[in-house]
Amino acid sequence: MKLKNFMEVEFLADSINESFARICVATFCLPLNPSIEEISDIKTAVSEAVTNAVVHAYPNGQGVVKLRVELDGSDVVISVSDNGVGIKNFNKAREPFYTTKPDQERSGMGFSVMETFMDNVGLFKNGEKGVKVVMRKTCRSAVLQEGTYAGRR
Ligand SMILES: Nc1ncnc2c1ncn2[C@@H]1O[C@H](COP(=O)(O)OP(=O)(O)OP(=O)(O)O)[C@@H](O)[C@H]1O
Ligand SMILES: [Mg+2]
Structure with a gap:
């Protein structure tokens, strides 16, 4: 059976919620039986x-x-969006080492890291000005076990 599921959650844009978001996504992905890596x-x-x-x-x-996290077969699709000030130049923002906050010890590598660890990263406008990042990854270990997802009957 093909796994189909999604969840959405909203939280305050505060660094205290970064670990919550990480754990939330990881837990939701467990039925895919992803590898540790x-x-x-x-x-x-x-x-x-x-x-x-x-x-x-x-x-x-x-x-x-x-x-928002979507499980679609062996794919995980994650979108992170805000209604903030937005990004003027998407291409520039995605360049390695480009940052508008060098003074705050930012290295400008965030988008490069996302691109390295996910199969696909899309950058979009959210509403009037905000930003929406959509990332997709295929969990290969799930492919190997097609039809026998853990916890699925
Ligand atoms: N959600 C967002 N809203 C507004 N601007 C953003 C957003 N995300 C990224 N940017 C802009 O894109 C730039 C590049 O982002 P990126 O994550 O690659 O680097 P960084 O956040 O500056 O540094 P690092 O991620 O290495 O700490 C940022 O400096 C910022 O100007
Ligand atoms: Mg960043």
């Missing part, structure tokens, strides 16, 4: 996307981060 890659990518919303989206106050 796959789950660690996914957690790293989620951390970068959520940290970006926390650090960059709302320079003038508080805001919300929306996290």
Whole structure:
């Protein structure tokens, strides 16, 4: 049977919620039976996307981060979106070492990390100005066990 599931959660754009987001995604992905490496890659990518919303989206106050995770067969699709100030130039933002916050010890490697650990990373406008990052990864270990997902009857 093909696994189909999704979840959505919203939380305050505060660094205290970065570990919550990571653990939330990792737990939700468990029915896919991912390898330790796959789950660690996914957690790293989620951390970068959520940290970006926390650090960059709302320079003038508080805001919300929306996290959506979809399981589609052996694929995990994760979207992290905000309603913040947005990104003027997507291509530039994705360049390695490009950062608008060099003073705050940012290295400009967030998007590069997401691209390294996920199979595909898309960057979109969310509503008027916000940012939406959509990341996809195929869990190869799940492919090997097609039809016999853990916990699925
Ligand atoms: N959600 C967002 N809202 C507004 N701007 C963003 C958002 N995400 C990224 N950016 C912009 O894109 C730039 C590049 O992001 P990236 O994650 O690659 O580097 P960084 O966050 O600056 O540094 P690092 O991730 O290495 O700490 C950021 O400096 C910021 O200007
Ligand atoms: Mg970053």
